[in-house]
Amino acid sequence: MGRAKLHPMGRGLLSRIKAGADSRPLDEVESITDHLRALLNTRIGESATAPEFGVIDISDLLHNFPDAVGILQRSIRQTILHYEPRLKNVSIRHVTTDDQLMLNFEIVAQLARKGSRGVIRFHTHVKPTGAVDVF
Numbered sequence: 001m002g003r004a005k006l007h008p009m010g011r012g013l014l015s016r017i018k019a020g021a022d023s024r025p026l027d028e029v030e031s032i033t034d035h036l037r038a039l040l041n042t043r044i045g046e047s048a049t050a051p052e053f054g055v056i057d058i059s060d061l062l063h064n065f066p067d068a069v070g071i072l073q074r075s076i077r078q079t080i081l082h083y084e085p086r087l088k089n090v091s092i093r094h095v096t097t098d099d100q101l102m103l104n105f106e107i108v109a110q111l112a113r114k115g116s117r118g119v120i121r122f123h124t125h126v127k128p129t130g131a132v133d134v135f
Contacts, residue, residue, distance in 0.1 A: 028111070029120060032086055033134055036107070036122060039083055040076065040132040055079050058103075058130040069094050069103065072126070076105060087120075088112040101128045 042054030056075040061068035077092045087109040095104040103126040110119055125133040 028086065032084065032120075033122060035084060036080065037132070037134040039079060040124065040134060043130075044075075050083075053079075053083060055132075058126060072103065073105065076107070076124075080107065080109070086112050095123075102126065 039053070040055055043057045044054045045051055047053040056072060058068075058072065061071055064071060073092045073094055077090055080087060080090050080092075088111075090107065090109040093106045093108070095106050097104055105124045105126070107122040107124065108119060109122075110116060123135055127133070
């Protein structure tokens with residue numbers, strides 16, 4: 001499955017229409033964060049046009065704990081590499097916390113655009129319901 005082409009403004013047609021012609025340009029990192037949020041809250045098989053879009057359903061992993069953390073970690077990385085072409089050198093790290101009911105990951109990557117050298121970090125909270133917060 002090929003990568004989607006991005007508009008030079010860095011966001012999709014529907015997002016630009018919804019935002020209106022007079023709105024401020026969307027920050028690239030903010031746009032990527034929004035896309036990661038949508039991507040990580042979609043389960044594989046939910047998209048009719050892109051069946052591999054999304055991550056593995058956490059409820060399918062419950063019987064695999066503690067190996068489920070690594071499986072989900074790999075699923076997140078593979079999905080980002082395939083569906084978020086604005087990022088490169090993506091690594092995912094499980095972050096342990098006192099909250100046993102929430103999985104936390106740190107996503108570290110570089111912007112793929114030429115000349116970009118800075119590292120950006122995203123943090124995720126995977127709730128017991130499977131919903132993923134990205135910030």
